[in-house]
Amino acid sequence: MVTVPVVAVGRASLAFVGEMGAMLIFLLLGMRHMCSSTKQLQRVLRQVHVIGAGSFFLIALIGLFTGMVLGLQGYYTLTRYGSVGMLGSAVALTLIRELGPVLTAIMVTGRAGSAMAAEIGVMRISDQIDALEVMDINPYAYLVSPRITACLFVFPLLTAVFNVVGILGGYLTGVQLLGVNQGVYFYSIESSVVFADVAGTFIKSVFFALTVVTVCCYKGFFANLRQDGMGPAAVGNATTSAVVLSCVLLLLVDYVITSVLL
Amino acid sequence: MTITTQVWDIALEGLTAGYGPKVVLENISTVLPGGKISMVLGGSGCGKSTLLRQIIGLSAPMEGKVLLGGNDFFAMKDAEFRRMRRRMGVLFQDGALLGSLTVGENIALPLREHTHLKEAEVQEIVLHKLSLVGLAHTTALYPSQLSGGMRKRAGLARALVTDPPILLCDEPTSGLDPISAAQMDALLLEMRERFPSMTIVCVSHDMESVKAIADHVLVLHEKQVIFQGSLHNLQETTKPYLLQFLARAPMREEEQGASYPLSEATRAHMHRELELQ
């Protein structure tokens, strides 16, 4: 039949839109309990430790190498046009406006988001979430809300770390290795980066935080409803699809925010 | 101190339950009397855990009602539904302790969430409940460091921690050695002594423990209740399936479903491959 591919595309799109809607509701349910009790604070701190402190060195390392590569690439591109003086500005703007928030979010997804999906997924298939419900402990309040709050703090902070370390990386290659004037490097940063750029980096990281935490918690939370596997296989598939979908949505959200901010 | 004297009967009216389109229990009507120990019996996979999930409100019935103390559980307002939930202690089939908390923290969780007890009081209660199930030495261990039977006993301690008027246990004695199983039975009897209004429902296929503690017995078979009544009545029964169940006799061949013979050639080949010959 000629209609078969059309039907398949239609089904898939409907399923996708439906899932996005379900995730939005999931996020709202989670946000409702963000400040519901003083006990949340302890759980949030724990999650900040797991997601944030645990990712710190990874982010710093990735930031350093990203900045170094940018310094290198920027130097050789800019020398062609005789404008090496703009190196600092090129590195800083690329990091602050785009690479900082995006790469931070992708690294945190790989490191903490996958763990989130797997942990919640295991809790689902071993009846632990049911047990919470029966004890009248709201699983959204217990599992999802603290992670949302933690991510809202952690993403902007890690993004800031990424940006700063990245600019230092650019300094290392550009100034120390390739001999750009140190004063020129930092002056071009200072003269080109405006407040809107810095605000943009934080706005992006907040939206990325919401995207990642929602997708990862949602996939784990409903691991038992998957069609593509049962038990441990379902948790594995949930984790995979959490990471993949997070990364895809991140870039989509990134495009939308960038086009609004510009 | 006042102990609530309300006795919670659990009544099922025309209950049909299952997963997706699959019906596991069909049009069941029965009463699990309050203040007694009811045992739900039945073969593996006949829907005992499914029945329990309906009573604790984890999935809504496809049809029919679950009545707790005469009130429709699924028609209750949210606040009332949650209050009802707090009156229940549930032991899941494999314990369902939270893996990221220690045993002590697991048992303390309902107290920490729902009460303003002092930390010392919480510890006192936790130690007491754990000692009831013989696990006082495991407070600092994680569930993954316990054996299956210990997890089950810790799960019972968690179910008991709030002295709930309704206690539901999914196979409390399976996977336990005979001594621990007998202890588990003794513990349930002790609960009934100490809290005469406590309604206890246990799923089990352990005839020994049924004989030891059951006041009321319910037998499920092929989506239906095929027996309800006292243990005494069960032993007098003449229904063939029940007799088999009691006598631990195997099913007759025609009841077992399709049978597939194994050819000599295939068996011999398998043994050669496995180097058994």
Ligand SMILES: Nc1ncnc2c1ncn2[C@@H]1O[C@H](COP(=O)(O)OP(=O)(O)OP(=O)(O)O)[C@@H](O)[C@H]1O
């Ligand atoms: N999540 C599920 N989705 C679909 N079918 C299920 C699900 N859980 C159980 N079933 C089916 O429902 C039936 C009853 O399962 P249930 O777990 O209630 O059995 P049980 O009586 O508790 O068995 P056991 O004594 O082995 O614990 C089984 O046939 C099982 O295949």
Ligand SMILES: [Mg+2]
């Ligand atoms: Mg079962």
